[in-house]
Amino acid sequence: xxxxxxxxxxxxxxxxxxxxxxxxxxxxxxxxxxxxxxxxxxxxxxxxxxxxxxxxxxxxxxxxxxxxxxxxxxxxxxxxxxxxxxxxxxxxxxxxxxxxxxxxxxxx
Numbered sequence: 001x002x003x004x005x006x007x008x009x010x011x012x013x014x015x016x017x018x019x020x021x022x023x024x025x026x027x028x029x030x031x032x033x034x035x036x037x038x039x040x041x042x043x044x045x046x047x048x049x050x051x052x053x054x055x056x057x058x059x060x061x062x063x064x065x066x067x068x069x070x071x072x073x074x075x076x077x078x079x080x081x082x083x084x085x086x087x088x089x090x091x092x093x094x095x096x097x098x099x100x101x102x103x104x105x106x107x108x
Contacts, residue, residue: 008045040101044094051090055083 007018062075 008048040098048087048090051086052083055079055086 008016058079059076062079063072066072066075
């Protein structure tokens with residue numbers, strides 16, 4: 001597992017780690033299968049979680065395939081750095097989208 005936090009959500013374009021109560025609430029909601037449309041923050045949170053899981057999978061696969069501890073550590077370091085870079089770009093894109101949405105709502 002990487003040092004990237006997995007359980008969380010976006011609030012105003014910033015990743016926030018879920019509290020224990022939010023984790024339980026999220027599990028309850030996912031089990032109830034509510035019929036409402038997904039909200040923007042939930043969609044962004046789901047996408048971010050998917051990105052994080054991908055980075056974890058890359059690190060895990062590399063650790064299984066590479067025999068050298070040195071190469072494993074190098075791969076893990078690069079994968080974590082890439083994951084942080086991707087998530088930062090994702091956060092910036094979310095901020096830009098939120099800004100555009102806010103500007104469009106002001107024009108209404």
